[in-house]
Amino acid sequence: MFLASVFKDLFAFDFLQYALLAGLLVGLLAPLIGTVVVIRRISFIADTLSHFSLAGVCIGVFLSKLINWKIFDPLFMGIVFSILGTFVIEKLRGFYKNYKELSMPIVMSCGVALSGLFISLSNNIDSKYTNSLLFGSILSVSSTDLITIIIITVIVFIFIMFTYKKIVTLCFDEVYARVSGINVKLLQLGLTIILALVISLFIDIVGVLLIASLMIIPVASAILIGDSFLNTVVSSIVFSEVSLVSGFVISYHANVTTGPVIIIINILILIVIMLIKKIRSSIASKKK
Numbered sequence: 001m002f003l004a005s006v007f008k009d010l011f012a013f014d015f016l017q018y019a020l021l022a023g024l025l026v027g028l029l030a031p032l033i034g035t036v037v038v039i040r041r042i043s044f045i046a047d048t049l050s051h052f053s054l055a056g057v058c059i060g061v062f063l064s065k066l067i068n069w070k071i072f073d074p075l076f077m078g079i080v081f082s083i084l085g086t087f088v089i090e091k092l093r094g095f096y097k098n099y100k101e102l103s104m105p106i107v108m109s110c111g112v113a114l115s116g117l118f119i120s121l122s123n124n125i126d127s128k129y130t131n132s133l134l135f136g137s138i139l140s141v142s143s144t145d146l147i148t149i150i151i152i153t154v155i156v157f158i159f160i161m162f163t164y165k166k167i168v169t170l171c172f173d174e175v176y177a178r179v180s181g182i183n184v185k186l187l188q189l190g191l192t193i194i195l196a197l198v199i200s201l202f203i204d205i206v207g208v209l210l211i212a213s214l215m216i217i218p219v220a221s222a223i224l225i226g227d228s229f230l231n232t233v234v235s236s237i238v239f240s241e242v243s244l245v246s247g248f249v250i251s252y253h254a255n256v257t258t259g260p261v262i263i264i265i266n267i268l269i270l271i272v273i274m275l276i277k278k279i280r281s282s283i284a285s286k287k288k
Contacts, residue, residue, distance in 0.1 A: 014143075020248060022141040025153045026214070027244040029198045031222070031236030032160065034215030036191060038223070039171040043216050045192070046199060048104040049085045050211040052111035053200045056081025058118040065122060075145060078203055082196035085111070090189070138248065138258040152197050159194055163187065168229050210259045217266040218243070221273050239269050 037043055060077030085107055092103035141149075160167070166187055169177045178184050202211045218239040219232065226232030247262030254261075 016139070016252075018141045018143060018146045019138045020245075022146055022149050023138055023244045023248050024241065025149050026202060027241040028237055029153060029156055030202070030215045031218045031240045032156070032233060033191075033195050033198050034219045035222070035229070035233050035236055036167060036171060037195065038216060038219045039229070043212065044101070044104050045089070045195065046212040046215050048089065048108045048111075049082050049196050049199045050202070050208045051108045051115070052085035052088075053078045053082035053196070053203060054208045055111040055114035055118070056084075056200075057203060058115045058122070062118045062122045075148065075200070075203075079197060079200040081111075082200040083193055086189070086192040086196050089192075139252075149201050152201060156194055156198065159190065163190070167191070171229070207259045210263050213263045213266065214240070217263065217270055221266070221270045224273050224277055239266065243269060 034046075037046060056077040056079070057074045059081070060072050060074035063072040063077075064074065088107050088110075089103045092106055093100045096102045166177070166182050169180065169182060170184060170187055174184060177187075199211055202214060218236040221239050222232045222235035226235050243262050243265040247258055247265050250265075251258040251261040
């Protein structure tokens with residue numbers, strides 16, 4: 001009855017179909033980019049860009065109410081600010097060559113400050129909308145949002161397909177990547193822009209506060225069982241899709257926010273894998 005009611009509504013309402021399709025696409029994108037982020041040890045950049053992207057969304061809401069132009073669409077402004085954040089981070093890294101990690105808290109602080117300012121200036125923003133920005137509202141995904149997600153998914157897969165070997169080399173040995181003739185700076189910039197695009201899409205799905213979790217936790221689970229880069233990517237995608245679909249179904253039935261449910265399921269998967277690893281390790285040590 002539980003699943004039957006969900007699937008019955010799924011075929012009856014377009015917004016549920018949009019939400020599920022968007023979730024499935026995000027389930028592919030999040031671990032795909034998250035694996036690169038984790039292996040390169042730059043996980044904090046996901047949080048940074050998500051907060052800067054939120055600033056773009058809030059400014060977009062403010063300007064769209066002030067000036068009724070389509071160019072100020074909140075989702076579009078979020079994408080613009082997310083990409084802008086990558087360039088700001090790179091510029092700041094140039095100023096702090098011995099303390100490059102300082103660039104990210106600076107950009108994050110700026111994003112949080114701008115978000116708070118423009119939320120307060122936009123008097124008509126209600127608490128429900130603010131809550132969806134922070135924790136996501138997958139059911140609010142429109143047909144336009146879905147088309148944007150599909151386009152960006154295609155762009156990401158084309159980029160990954162043509163640069164896969166270079167990305168793997170960069171992830172495991174940056175020095176060798178430089179020596180072998182790979183334009184590391186350009187590839188890093190491309191990856192960061194792709195990351196920015198993906199993060200800007202996640203705001204509607206899981207919200208700013210949970211974006212990094214969606215990208216990192218499935219990869220953290222996959223690393224424990226994967227024995228290669230490709231296996232880790234595939235495993236993390238499986239975990240991500242399981243958590244997204246089950247989180248979608250549970251949250252819809254329980255009438256709660258989807259984003260937190262998805263992350264909790266991801267954490268439960270991680271805990272189960274850790275327990276299995278611990279039990280196997282104990283059995284192996286006893287046999288010795």
